[in-house]
Amino acid sequence: MNRPLTGLRGGALSAGEAVRTGMAPPARLAALAHRVALTSGWRRLALAWLAGAAGALAMPPFGLLPALVPALVAAVWLLDGAASGTGRWRRHLATAWTAGAIGWAWGFGYGVAGLWWLGAAFLVEADRFAVLMPFGVLGLPAVLGLFFGLGFALARLLWSPGWGRIFALAAGLAVSEWLRGHLFTGFPWNTLGMALGQQLWLMQGAAWLGLYGLTLAAVLMAAAPATLATGRSPGERRWPALLALAGLALLAGLGAWRIPAGPMPEVAGVRLRLVQPAVPQDARFNPRNRDGILQHYLGLSDSATSPQSNGLVDVTHLIWPESAFPFLIQRDPKALAQIAAALGPGRYLITGAARADEPLPGERLRFYNSVMVIGADGTVGAPYDKRHLVPFGEYLPAPVDRILRTLGLSQFVAVPGGFTAGEEGRRRLAVPGLPPVAPSICYEVIFPDEVVGEGERPGLILNLTNDGWFGNTPGPRQHFAQARLRAVEEGLPLVRSANTGISAVVDPYGRVTGSLPVGAEGVLDRRLPRSLGEATVYARFGDLFFVSLTLGSILLAMWAPGGRRRRRASGAEVEEGTGSD
Structure with missing residues (x-):
């Protein structure tokens, strides 16, 4: 039996009854x-x-x-x-x-x-x-x-x-x-x-x-x-x-x-430079491009953005995006020396990079998608290793790994055996001159309950990513919107460097203080907004x-x-x- 009107509190009325009673x-x-x-x-x-x-x-x-x-x-x-x-x-x-x-x-x-x-x-x-x-x-x-x-x-x-x-x-x-x-x-x-x-x-x-x-x-x-x-x-x-x-x-x-009506106060003495290199995705992971890519990064990093700009001289912290190099930077003394020479005294580079650890006897080399801090002396600080890897992008889930490899298929990022997830727990990234940093790599930032985690409250959220896989589509814009919401949830500023955009600095209320659009090549110089004095309810x-x-x-x-x-x-x-x- 079909009922003419739906959702009626006391059961169905016929259309005629509803009209006669004025309740239709x-x-x-x-x-x-x-x-x-x-x-x-x-x-x-x-x-x-x-x-x-x-x-x-x-x-x-x-x-x-x-x-x-x-x-x-x-x-x-x-x-x-x-x-x-x-x-x-x-x-x-x-x-x-x-x-x-x-x-x-x-x-x-x-x-x-x-x-x-x-x-x-x-x-x-x-x-x-x-x-x-x-x-x-x-x-x-x-x-x-x-x-x-x-x-x-x-x-x-x-x-x-x-x-x-x-x-x-x-x-x-x-x-x-x-x-x-x-x-x-x-x-x-x-x-x-x-x-x-x-x-x-x-x-x-x-x-x-x-x-x-x-x-x-x-x-x-x-x-x-x-x-x-x-x-x-x-x-x-x-x-x-x-x-x-x-x-x-x-x-x-x-x-x-x-x-608030005005802008957030800034962290004293911190001057950020975010680099958006816009390296084509099909060239980004080719080892033959290693020297050209590194020089491209260094050239952009020291570029003058205005007649009053002195390039890296005006910067305290330089930030490069996820997986910046088509080689293992921590195993390349020559590249580290070039970076150190460009940085000069008192400056630090925060960069995404693949790294490998020394395997135990009988084990294969394990690779990690990491955030590294490189000082002016060329030393590399303790890295943060990405925990939440992308299935089929950075590794193949165990049940289908053997099947796909039999068919000659692998994950998108061609790393032997895929990336290894970092250790359990979210720890802070220690960067001289910055408050404690909550790092996230790529889509880790879309998980609300994982961005900050346990322990000391950080002073900022750092998100390094490479959205160049998706071109000039809604994908990079959706990713940025979700990262921006994390700043509001946590009451923390967001600093985000992306290979092809959107790179940006966002204050704890979600206000974008500066950004580079999708597809653009360039640098963004900004001060670091302070975090909220108290943690949000969330x-x-x-x-x-x-x-x-x-x-x-x-x-x-x-x-x-x-x-x-x-x-x-x-x-x-x-x-x-x-x-x-």
């Missing part, structure tokens, strides 16, 4: 919701795919926050129509399975539209990797779609008519997005909370809630207008959307209040508030009016307000 939602909107809820088969999955793809427009570099509204409103209406099966438990399982399929299609569309640029990496060495491009462009989004499928299924198990289902969807997606960021090494790229993590006022919420708390808030706000097409009274239809607007205004208002308590809000959303979904009646029902399962049964 806008006719066209109600008809649209009803039609979406009643889709089935491939049309349902296609609609979910398109809705998810539209939601990706809320991510960088577009940042169209309103795009998330139709994407999640459509998700609510599609889930309204997910009921199927007969019998109490069979109906539960069948409904959750249907909801999971809708969520997978939604997440697949979201992933393809938001991550298509990954295909550029397969074309850098097209003769080796172009054949695998479909697996990256479609395979990864298909796998990530499983997390969205789980979130939709969890939401449908909490489903009830009316406003309760908005909290059900928010809780389900909040849980699944957290799992996406942690399971199987994690991949919290384009987490839904980034829709609120780009505009300066709105991103301040991360200082309290973190990325996953912003995710819960973003889903609640964007999905709330779904009730405009349903509900037994005008109040039930309008209040969720009005409260969502009020919540958005409150978040923006608190953010505006939090940001820095002190982590995801505690996110967990509390998620549990609160689950309780609200369970105890919403329609949900209480359904749980009191005995015998056959009662599904009120679904699109079909």
Whole structure:
């Protein structure tokens, strides 16, 4: 039996009864919701795919926050129509399975539209990797779609008519997005909370809630207008959307209040120079280019940026990006001597570089993706070794390693045996003249709970990366946006050097004090902003508030009016307000 109106608190009314009582939602909107809820088969999955793809427009570099509204409103209406099966438990399982399929299609569309640029990496060495491009462009989004499928299924198990289902969807997606960021090494790229993590006022919420708390808030706000097409009274239809607007205004208002009027004070005596060399990716790892690449770095580093500039004489700390050299710098005394001569007294180079350790008897040489500090005397300080390696980029996961090598395939970065992860735990990088440094290499910076870690509070976040694999696409811009949000979460300045951009200095409120665009070659001279005097709420308590809000959303979904009646029902399962049964 098809029900003409969905999500009604007291069960379904016929269209005629609703019109006679003056309680009908806008006719066209109600008809649209009803039609979406009643889709089935491939049309349902296609609609979910398109809705998810539209939601990706809320991510960088577009940042169209309103795009998330139709994407999640459509998700609510599609889930309204997910009921199927007969019998109490069979109906539960069948409904959750249907909801999971809708969520997978939604997440697949979201992933393809938001991550298509990954295909550029397969074309850098097209003769080796172009054949695998479909697996990256479609395979990864298909796998990530499983997390969205789980979130939709969890939401449908909490489903009830009316406003309760908005909290059900928010809780389900909040849980699944957290799992996406942690399971199987994690991949919290384009987490839904980034829709609120780009505009300066709105991103301040991360200082309290973190990325996953912003995710819960973003889903609640964007999905709330779904009730405009349903509900037994005008109040039930309008209040969720009005409260969502009020919540958005409150978040923006608190953010505006939090940001000081003037610039942050600077760390005395620190003058940074960030180098963005824009070395072509296909030449970057070729050992034959070693001398040319090193001279290119040294020439840029000592360049005068204005008539008043004296090059490196005006700099205390020089910063080069990830994997700057196509050779092992710590084993090349000649190159170290050249760098030392260029630095001169009292200056330090912080650079990304591959390094190798001395193996034990019978072991192979182990390689690390590292951050090194080189002094004016050519000595290399204790390095930081990257812990969170990129699967298939820097190493091959053990279960597929042998299979792929049998086929003649390897990870993107051609290091014998792949990189080795650094030791457990996050330790600070000691750099003379700087406060304690929390280093991160490449995509390590997208993991909110790993950037700072345990121990002494640092004075800055350092991110060295090479986004040249992805060219002039949304990828480098998405990466920078996520790194920028870490500064707000932790209340720390961000210093970021990237081979092809975006290199930047960001203060603890997420304000960019200077940057170099994608594809540009050059240097950026900036002072180092101070960190906040006290750690942010998120820095002190982590995801505690996110967990509390998620549990609160689950309780609200369970105890919403329609949900209480359904749980009191005995015998056959009662599904009120679904699109079909």
